[in-house]
Amino acid sequence: MRWSTGWYGRQLACWRPRQGRLLADLAMWQCGWPAGQVRTATGRNVSLAVIGDCGADDEHLDSGLAAVTNQDWPSLTKWPGSYLVVARTGATLAVIGDLSTQHPVYWCSAESGLWWSTSAIALASMKSLPVDRVSLAARLACAQPEVLGSRSLFEGVHRVPSGHLLLVNPDRASTIRYEPSKYPVHSVQDAASKVRVSLEDAVDARLDGRPVSADLAGLDSTTLVCLAARRNPVHAVTFANRRLRDDDEYYATRTARAVGSVRHTLVEGGPSAVYYHACCIDLESLPLTDAPHAYVVTASIKRAVLGAVAVPGGVHFTGSAGDGVLATGSAYLADLVRTRRYGLALRHMLGHARLRSRSPWRVLRQHWPAAHGDLRRAWHACARDLRSPPRPWEPQAARPVSWTPLLATADWMGRRARADLADAFDEAAEGLTDSPPSLADWSDRQHLVDIAGDIAGWRELALHDHGVELAAPFLDNGVIRACLTVPAEQRGSPDQYKRLLTNAFSGAEIVPDFVLNRHTKGGFDGVSYGGLVSHAEGLRRLLGSSSCLADLGLLTPGHVTDTLGRAVTGLPLAAGALHLVTAAEVWLRQLDTAQSWWERMPHAAPAG
Known part of the structure; x- marks a missing residue:
């Protein structure tokens, strides 16, 4: 598993990671990262390192030293790509993950200092710290990674929330917000060019001479294939199992014919290419990951797909996470009601009702409670529900919309676990000081962090089995910022599918028009x-x-x-x-x- 770690303390470090590579200026080690993805710059009493796919050239890194000296931390997060930043000026150390936490940051205190790491497991192993049962229960109960704030999956290991950095000096260690909780508002039309440029930069940051492969299925992955094919031959792959009932294969084949430099492969996958095969038949072959992730369920499918196109040392693009930034769920309807934009709320509720073949009044009833609450009240409500008897099962889509919806997994837990989790929800609600500005903002950002955790697991699978780097450009900082400036009611509008991406690439002659005009989406049911x-x-x-x-x-x-x-x-x-x-x-x-x-x-x- 790739990871990074570092020491800050009054005394010399007593430990080092096995097979770690020391970056002495920052008292940190890199474990498993190729040399080309670990880059540094140093000056007088100032040091900077970026780890991962970073589009900054040497000149950018040298200019970043001035930002470190001035402690202008946000400017270090605005280069294309997905990367970790470690910066030091004098006695002040900053460790900065990305917005989606593909590069998470954890820390734990030691007798004479502090260890930080991108791996919670590694920190926990140093002191033999146990799994935090309540934190794991929260992950299972609501799939919102940040409901318990800085608690990680291990007792005694602290987690830096998304949009925050770890700042350490001789007096204290603290987490500081570097990203605003709400972005300036731009319309789809105004944001379109910035979205296109940010995606172009995100893809180009990975085109560094490595062999390129990519998923080719829905609108998001197809866009990435087209962007990569501008500069590099691409071996694209489509999972075309007979159990699928969608038109991904049709659109993928047509795209491969229309776009130059694309070689296309269809993969059936065979009888083992189904959910749960690897975790039931070949669990020992799955690589260790820092947290649970959804791709253990689909590992045999991913292996079949990557095995057909991946080249060791190459990079494989996935459109996963595109839904998280280009679209949104219906939760924003509650925000429209709460802010008394009743006309717009009514139009959108009618549209969502038509799409789902439901009554508009049912849509309104589902969103009404969330429209009259906030995150603190939602967490107290979760606590009350957990102290009550488990609910009879019904589809999640039939339940009321909530700031933090409890899933069926919450009803599968024992009484003691539910009671302990209820206490944690009450404690989190009382300690909440940075309430999100809207339900859509909170839901969207939690969704992105959840997706990033899953993709981190897929990345380990790709590296372990095929020696290929997985790239998910829709999770890059620049892409997230460009997309989330567009209000949720425009990204989630029911009258046009992914209008933000369509507007971004219409007329650009990069993505074929028949792709941009597509209104269908594949499924794996x-x-x-x-x-x-x-x-x-x-x-x-x-x-x-x-x-x-x-x-x-x-x-x-x-x-x-x-x-x-x-x-x-x-x-x-x-x-x-x-x-x-x-x-x-x-x-x-x-x-x-x-x-x-x-x-x-x-x-x-x-x-x-």
Whole structure:
């Protein structure tokens, strides 16, 4: 697993990561990163490092030293790409992750200083710190990674929230917000050119001579293929399993014919290319990741796809996360009601009702409670619900919209776990000092952090199995900033599919018009259902009474049995909840076989 770590303290470091490469000016180590993705600049009493895919050239990095001296931290996050920043001026150290936390930052205190790292597991292993059961319960219960603020998945390891940096000096360590909680507002038309440029820069930052492969399916991934093909041959791949019932294959094949420099491969995948195959049949082959992630469920599919096109040392583009910045869920309807924009709210509710074949009044009823609440009240409401008996299952889409919706996984937990999580929600609500400005802003940013955690898991799979770097440009800082300046009601408008991307590339002669005019989206329901049926027995064993989750009180196995029974009989079921608990169970089992992360220092490292 790739990771970075560093020491700040009054005494010399006693430990170092195994097989780590020391960057002495910053008292930090790089583990598993290729030399080309670790770049530094130094000056008089000032140092800077960027780790990852960063589009800054040497001149940009040298000019960044002035920003470090002036402690102008936000300017260091505005280069294209996805990267970690570590900067030092005098006795002040700043560690800055990206907005989506693809490069997360954690820290823990030591007797004479502080360790920081991009790996929570590594920090926890130093002191043999246990899993934070309540924090893991929160992840399972609502899939919003930041509901418990700075708590990580391990007791004693602190997490730096998205949009914040870790600032350390001799007096204290603190997390400082570097990103505004709300962006300036721009219309789709005004933001379109900036969105296009930010995506062009994001793709170009990865085109550095490495072989390029890419997913070619929906509108988002197709856009990235077209951008990469301007400058580089691209080997594009489409998963075309017979269980899929969509038109991705048609559009992908047509795009490959229309765009130069694109070689196209269709992958059927075979009988193992279904959900749950790897975690039920070949769990030991899955690489260790720093947190649970959804791609353990689809690992066999990703392996089939990457195996057809990936070249060791290459870069593979995915359009994943495009939905998170180019569109939005319907939660913004509650914001329209709360801010008394009733005419616009009515028009949008009518549009969403038509799309989902529902009554407009039902849409209104679902959004009405959230329109008259805020995040603090929502967390107190979660606590009350958790102290009540578990709810009968119904599809999540049928439940009222909430700032923090409790998923079916919350109802699968034991009484003690629910009570402890309720206490944590109440505590978080009382300690909330930075309330988000709107439901849509909060939901969108949590969704991006959740996606980034999943993609981090996929990235480890790609590196472990194929030696290829996974690139998700829609999660780059510049792309997020450009897209989220457009209000949610414009990005989520029901009358035009992904109008922001369409406006950004219309007339640019980069993405074919027939792609931009597409209004359909593929789905994996058939592949998911096939995996549930064929691996039902394996899931019962994985998630049974002897599971790690059951031992922690986070899963009552009878719920899994009921869910699998519904799958076999073709009834609606809590598929998302099953994905979550499967990913968490696999992760907990992997922790028992985790590597040895640290070794004693044979000589001293630079002091803080």
